[in-house]
Amino acid sequence: MSVRVKICGITSLCDARMAIEAGADALGFILYPGSPRYVSPSSAAEILEALPPLVERVAVLVNPTAEEVKRIESLAGFSAWQLHGTESAAFCASLRPRRVIKAIRPPWPDREEFSFPSAALLLDSPSSSWGGSGKTLDWSLVRPFVERLRQPFILSGGLTPENASEAIEQTHPFGVDVASGVELAPGKKDPKRVWEFVRRCKGT
Numbered sequence: 001m002s003v004r005v006k007i008c009g010i011t012s013l014c015d016a017r018m019a020i021e022a023g024a025d026a027l028g029f030i031l032y033p034g035s036p037r038y039v040s041p042s043s044a045a046e047i048l049e050a051l052p053p054l055v056e057r058v059a060v061l062v063n064p065t066a067e068e069v070k071r072i073e074s075l076a077g078f079s080a081w082q083l084h085g086t087e088s089a090a091f092c093a094s095l096r097p098r099r100v101i102k103a104i105r106p107p108w109p110d111r112e113e114f115s116f117p118s119a120a121l122l123l124d125s126p127s128s129s130w131g132g133s134g135k136t137l138d139w140s141l142v143r144p145f146v147e148r149l150r151q152p153f154i155l156s157g158g159l160t161p162e163n164a165s166e167a168i169e170q171t172h173p174f175g176v177d178v179a180s181g182v183e184l185a186p187g188k189k190d191p192k193r194v195w196e197f198v199r200r201c202k203g204t
């Protein structure tokens with residue numbers, strides 16, 4: 001099975017279409033106003049409405065309230081919810097039956113904590129910002145942690161077209177996620193790097 005690829009930090013329809021054409025399985029929209037890749041829920045909604053089917057549409061949030069999730073849900077057709085802050089396992093579980101992707105960073109939390117079936121874990125690198133840091137995760141920390149996980153995991157943190165193959169070989173993720181490694185500038189994707197990233201990840 002080829003590795004699923006999520007291109008994160010999409011801010012325009014043009015970049016969304018380009019990433020899908022390149023072979024991305026999922027697109028991430030950062031609804032956190034502090035991010036240089038911020039897109040408002042209403043702008044994201046316009047992009048989502050113009051997209052073809054069979055593409056995962058991921059809302060990326062930092063410490064949202066349940067009301068905020070409901071408000072965004074009423075505006076835009078997201079298919080998964082990526083939580084990038086300090087959300088508890090109980091909060092993630094409270095969002096069921098929505099599909100939740102919980103971002104975590106080393107030192108890893110107790111693996112039992114996030115083992116409910118609707119969740120995937122996204123392993124990101126330690127950083128002083130919430131995400132999109134471009135810092136590479138120490139891949140040697142991954143296998144010992146994921147060995148007994150019951151759900152799939154997504155590798156992220158400093159992935160690029162140049163290091164993607166090695167990262168996948170070392171960690172065997174279900175999926176990979178990239179933001180800054182395929183950009184011309186924060187919030188603007190580089191088509192050449194997106195295509196090359198997907199090609200390296202899927203081995204095509």
Ligand SMILES: O=C(O)c1ccccc1NCC(=O)[C@H](O)[C@H](O)COP(=O)(O)O
Binds near residue numbers: 060061133159
């Ligand atoms: O990218 C951001 O600006 C961001 C801000 C706040 C929360 C999450 C954010 N990004 C989420 C992602 O899924 C990134 O792809 C992930 O952190 C990896 O980023 P990068 O190291 O730049 O590939």
